[in-house]
Amino acid sequence: MAVAIILLLVAVGSVLFHLFSPWWWTPIATNWSYIDDTITITFWITGAVFFAVIAFMAYCVFRFHHKEGRQAAYNPENKKLEWWLTIATAIGVAAMLAPGLVVWHQFVTVPADATEIEVMGQQWRWSFRLPGKDGRMGTSDVRNISSDNPLGLNPDDPHGQDDVVIESGDLHLPIGKPVKVLLRSVDVLHDFYVPEFRAKMDMVPGMVTYFWMTPIRTGTFDVLCAELCGIAHAQMRARVIVEEESEYHAWLEKQQTFAESSGRSAVVRARYKSGGEQEMPLRR
Template sequence: MAVALILLLVAIGSVLFHLYSPWWWTPIATDWSYIDHTISITFWITGVVFTAVIAFMAYCVFRFHHREGRRADYNPENKKLEWWLSVGTGVGVAAMLAPGLVVWHQFVTVPADATEVEVMGQQWQWSFRLPGKDGRLGTSDVRNINPENPLGLNRDDPHGQDDVVIENGDLHLPIGKPVKVLLRSVDVLHDFYVPEFRAKMDMVPGMVTYFWIKPIRTGTFDVLCAELCGAAHYQMRAKVTVDNESDYHAWLEQQKTFAELSGRNAVVRATYQSGGK
């Protein structure tokens, strides 16, 4: 009896702790509430199944506990029970997977009016690139990466000359506009993650992965790496700020383009080679 009661208390306590836990999601800052809803559906389904299984275990412990003179009934097969378990499990798994598949389709279907922002991850910093006045990002290649060209932009691509390059800095985004986030890695697996955005994706060397978001509230949020990427993984931090339209453009005007940075680096390199004269 005591064991059965303990099992029931564990099940009830676990569910109540989840429902009333102070550790919950951060307030959402994009329109990806679908992801929250999908996770909630998964929690409810797994919570009901968890409680039902524990309750059944408690019932079995209480109903079939040892008594003098009672002998166990050997029953190696029960087709009716197996069918019920198979069908019930299939329905439960489908109920968890179906919303996720719907959300995943939305997750990778980028709106036609979305602007592109590139995120570059490397041990252990974030860099960003935004399109310039032509509205297009220039091409890039990891073979072009060097101290003067940390993002590996193609110097011969005219669309890349006005790209805004932010090395080891913070990113700003305008509120209310969809953004396609292009993800690249220089060295190992990284994962660009802003908890308030709900969206995240692995960054794989040699590939360009992506997701899209539409910020719905202003604020400054932490950028984390959600993939263990080395000894200083915990230090791979940055900030992303969602601005209103005027503040965003004011910030953008203060940033340097690839052409400006290339010219400055060329001057610095020439000065160094001439001995500082």
């Protein structure tokens, strides 16, 4: 009897702790409330199954506990029960998967008016690239990566000359504008994750993955790496600043383009070489 009561208390306490827990999601800052809805549906279904299984265990412990003279009955199979369990399990799994499939379709279907930006992950920092005045980002190749060209932009692509490259700085985004986030990694698996955005994706070396979102709230949000990527994984941080469109464009005007930064690098290299001094890497 005591064991059955303890099992029921564990089940009820676990559900109540989840419902009234002070640790919950951060307030959402993008259009992806569908992610929260899908997780909530999953919690309700798995929570109901958890409680039902524990309650059934408690019932069995109480109903079939040992008594003098009682013998256990051996019943190797029950077709009716197996069918009911199969049908109920199939319905529960479908109820969890169906909303996720709908949301995933929306997640990878990028609006036509979305602006492309790029995020580069490497041990252990973030770099960002934004399109310039032409609204298009140039091509890139890992073979072009160097100290002067950390994102590997193609120097012969005219669309990349006005691209804005941000090394180890903050990413600024305008509020209310859809953004397609292109994700690349230089070395190992990373994962670009902003908890308030509810959107993230693995960054795989040799691939370009993506997701899209529309920021709906101004503010400063922490960027985390959600993939264990080495000893300094926990320190791989950056910030995303969502601001009004006028403030965003004012910030963007102050940033150096790829052509400006690469041209300045060339001047610095030439100055050091002509002066007989050792070439030093450019720092902004």
